[in-house]
Amino acid sequence: MARTALHDNVLDALGQRIVSGTLAAGTVLTLDTIDSEYDVSRSVSREAVRVLASMGMVASRQRVGLTVQPRTSWQVFDPRLIRWRLESDDRVAQLRSLGELRSGFEPVAAGLAATRATPEQCGALAAAASDMVVHGRSGDLEAFLAADVLFHQIVLEASGNEMLAALDGVVAEVLTGRTHHHLMPANPKDEAIDLHVEVARAVRSGDATAAREAMAAIIEEATGAVVDVDTDEGGGPDSTNVG
């Protein structure tokens, strides 16, 4: 494993160090430093640095070296960067940002899906919602999560907008991140599940307004739940909100 993707290892290591703040903005590195620190050749360090530069995380200048850039210049939609932030202390802030973002685009996606979804997508959506009902009752959290993720991915895909569809990974990260970091508790709320069923129904019947509003209600409820447990990462109430 260490043999393959040599430059990817270096990229990951540097990215995580920058995100975590170990390498603060303004810190200056040199290629030589990276070469010797990770024991790789110039090609490898250069390619890793080139990708970091394309993400706005470092800037390279001759005679100076590689300067770590401030957060404002980062490409925060890069999935790699999102993953690094979710793995770091920055996790809660990242989840909050993503949650606010979701409250914007997911209702829009649901509305568009009501107009554009194919019959197959409508069927898949109903199936996913049904799975959520089943696993919500049985208490199988992992299966519930899987159905939840699938549900939202189908909606995004059915929106017919490739940029919305591209956000599926983001949504999946948020949902799994919340569950696995215990930012939401054990028993999915019936109301939240019902809202998913309602979205599926509205999309099938082509009711864009209803789809949009139901999806907005889903996100709003889930967002509220995160705020509630914001300062209490470990524990959690005995009922939960599902996104």
Place this chain on the structure above:
Amino acid sequence: MARTALHDNVLDALGQRIVSGTLAAGTVLTLDTIDSEYDVSRSVSREAVRVLASMGMVASRQRVGLTVQPRTSWQVFDPRLIRWRLESDDRVAQLRSLGELRSGFEPVAAGLAATRATPEQCGALAAAASDMVVHGRSGDLEAFLAADVLFHQIVLEASGNEMLAALDGVVAEVLTGRTHHHLMPANPKDEAIDLHVEVARAVRSGDATAAREAMAAIIEEATGAVVDVDTDEGGGPDSTNVG
């Protein structure tokens, strides 16, 4: 200029060829081909390819070469990719996608800004809205566009969400792209300008709901305008919608 950023030239050239469809999905390249075609060394082609790979546009495999990837695997939020698409025949589709996206996140940003904007940001927002009124009357389209772009950037910045703030470039591209490609006509509508003033007022007074609704109205009107002129890129009606 051609001397600096050698690898960036290659990156741009390859990216544009892939976006335009000249290099269709499934096409296989080799590093040797790139080396000789652009007359650069291995290091340069490798670094360009590495960035393209990080954008999901090509995948490299030993013994095979570089395979151009289908659109579904592209990182469509990468600003570079957005620029390439706006420069290509794909422009109208890209603008439509971005428009739908805006209708999701901009109202949310306005609502958050109403809660979080600093007094300075409120002042800057009022100033930008005022500029829009002035230049809308005087008919100075470029100055109007600049004020419009600035207005939306302030709102995104004031949202206090770094992912929303990062979308400022996207919004700027949409607004300037629409204007410069004559997807919207000469005289800004008074109603649209009034809505901007209303957003500024709502943000200053902390009225999140009003800010959100006014911003949603702005986007909705602008989106409708694009649909109207969708098949008539060159001409245009004699009144316009402003985003």
Place this chain on the structure above:
DNA sequence: TTGACCCAATAAATCTGATTATTGGAGGAA
């Protein structure tokens, strides 16, 4: 003293050539 100009050190940028590892496919054996 002050300002403009020049120089040398530094580190990225680029080039060159070689070695290594992977893998798709060809060819032979069971």
Place this chain on the structure above:
DNA sequence: TTCCTCCAATAATCAGATTTATTGGGTCAA
């Protein structure tokens, strides 16, 4: 046919040299 082995193509990596741009400091003249 089916499976195994070998080969050649190509990315991946390494090592070192050369080129170029930047910049801090020194020199010299006003």
